[in-house]
Amino acid sequence: MHPKIRALLAKFPRVELIPWETPIQYLPKISEMLGVEVYVKRDDLTGLGIGGNKVRKLEFLLGDALAKGADTIITMGAVHSNHAFVTALAAKKLGLDVVLVLRGKETIKGNYLLDKLMGIETRVYDVEKTPDLIPYAEEVAKELEEQGKRPYIIPIGGASPVGTLGYVRMIGELSTQMMSLGLKFDTIVDAVGSGGTLAGILLGLELTKLEVDPVGMAVGIFGEKMTQKVVDLAKETAKLLGVSVELKEPRIHDYSFGAYGKIVREVAELIRLVGTKEGILLDPVYTGKAFYGLMDLARKGELGERILFIHTGGMPGIFHYGEDMLRLL
């Protein structure tokens, strides 16, 4: 762990949910296809339940909740939300109650099947976008307070300054891995949903002075709005850490294929390609689209000679949208 990152994070309560460093894996066949070196940081293997990037954020978010004496966790997402399920599982593991405030069709598949299997309380609302769930989550919190409970609301995707500390810490872990492996990356690529992961990467790179270009592949909202959201979140997190930083704007490219959650043939084909070539499973909502963007831009020479992909998890999405993908292949 980078000493400066360790020192900066020491004062924040953190629950250890990830008992190891996630490995960095070289992809020989994909690298050969692209003519550049492609590595993957296996944050799909963060180890709690379905793993993924959210577990890093939850170490600090649930640490904060416990420090504040909370007894019930509330969070939001689509019914297929990786964030919602892994938050609920972590909360249960810590002996906390949890209520998931979700949107979409209650199809018992993927993460929603896991929510039900684990007996997690879910409230599903018919709203258009996940942020439309915020007033409902606040209502649930109020209802719980009236019952004498102490609720703690985790924002969508854990995208708050406290949650973002999780990916500042990841860069601290990565920097020492790069040193011991003698590896220097030109770019670091991740899937952008709520923007919290990229914000943590951006701030972590600045704090460690690692000369690596952060590149986000947006799977939903993109453009100026998302870039500004990521930079603002990184700045708020820097303020939380009590550091002043100069942040360069991250490059964020649109690989939503037109809409968040839209299942497309190109990504289904890419999931099959990476799965059969490298034995690594990507998902159709996040990592499959992000990796498609990585291959697309690498072919155009826009990502440098050595690229690190952050595999942020999302496996249940394969089972939620499996039939849709098969129909396209």
Ligand SMILES: Cc1ncc(COP(=O)(O)O)c(CNC2(C(=O)O)CC2)c1O
């Ligand atoms: C597998 C996977 N990969 C990347 C991301 C994007 O991370 P950020 O939200 O930090 O940008 C998610 C998010 N998912 C959200 C969810 O509700 O699951 C927060 C949107 C993800 O699940």
